[in-house]
Ligand SMILES: O=C(O)C1=C[C@@H](OP(=O)(O)O)[C@@H](O)[C@H](O)C1
């Protein structure tokens with residue numbers, strides 16, 4: 043177990059990257075994007091926006107340009123739109139396609155074809171679009187968009203930024219005010235970027251949640267987008283450095299939007315040596331550097347209300363909890379069952395295969411922390427899920443015996459260069475860290 047040392051930057055934020063391409067395609071003029079995540083999920087969105095008539099060009103690594111068609115100006119795609127592994131790309135795009143008078147068919151890989159789309163089909167049908175899908179609202183999906191979409195007034199039944207964003211994107215093309223009520227606040231990158239491109243958005247806090255109103259048919263004007271480092275990607279080197287004794291790393295330029303930082307708050311409650319430096323605003327989003335040092339962790343109880351602010355971080359939090367002293371409980375994780383894999387089951391299997399006791403009680407997960415390194419030595423089935431693969435590899439870094447994953451290929455969806463970056467941190471002190479299959 044060689045310590046991790048050095049300073050790194052993680053790839054651009056996946057949520058913001060998808061949105062930057064989509065808003066660029068809807069704006070009048072040319073949008074310059076810097077720091078775009080060039081992971082497979084986002085590249086699928088780039089290809090889809092081209093198929094819908096926008097000009098999307100890579101100028102240099104991370105530097106992209108989108109010449110948009112104006113709100114309501116997307117054209118009918120000539121072929122099926124394949125959104126690969128990406129739930130965000132698929133669901134946000136449904137919002138756009140439903141509100142243009144065009145016919146389209148969308149599909150994805152085996153993981154995405156298994157994920158529920160009814161959550162966007164239901165509200166978007168009310169704007170006048172027609173959908174035909176496989177049983178249970180699964181992809182492939184055929185969409186006949188509305189010629190004159192109606193503005194929606196929708197209360198989200200699940201806390202989902204993807205559903206909220208799909209409704210708001212459809213609302214761009216509708217005459218009148220679109221209203222979304224979310225019982226729990228979820229990431230607000232869509233609202234921020236709508237404003238950044240010139241739309242009028244009103245947000246009122248209501249209990250734990252928010253009421254969002256968007257005035258329809260605005261003229262969106264191209265605006266530069268600076269994409270911060272993805273906090274959900276930073277989570278992996280961060281937890282690795284906390285767990286491997288002697289580690290001390292700095293992760294520069296990480297997005298610190300308060301609706302994304304639940305993991306950082308949780309790790310601090312566990313006693314993590316994590317501090318923030320050089321906090322600043324970049325392109326309307328809070329950004330800062332993370333300073334991380336290894337140290338002992340204690341168990342934690344994560345309330346359900348915190349889930350939306352760290353919904354993708356539970357597999358890697360479970361790895362941290364495996365090292366912590368005591369039994370951790372994570373509450374209200376039902377949504378994890380419909381991610382790239384059933385992440386409740388996959389996370390439990392990942393820990394169990396490596397000698398850590400886990401219990402699932404309803405929608406809660408309990409991790410029996412060992413107060414030190416777990417045995418490891420397991421072979422982890424990743425189920426086409428990048429976050430399960432990276433969590434397993436980080437577990438292996440801090441375990442007594444190496445961990446093997448069946449398939450590392452899906453890491454490319456969100457974190458290109460993951461192995462090189464992790465091996466570089468270990469290589470600073472000699473040695474090698476992760477080698478996905
Ligand atoms: O809006 C987004 O960019 C995302 C929202 C979340 O999904 P849900 O909306 O399904 O919670 C998250 O899991 C996903 O990685 C990205």
Ligand SMILES: C=C(OP(=O)(O)O)C(=O)O
Pocket residue numbers: 083127128129130131354381382429456
């Ligand atoms: C859930 C995720 O992404 P998506 O829903 O876009 O596939 C994720 O990246 O963890």
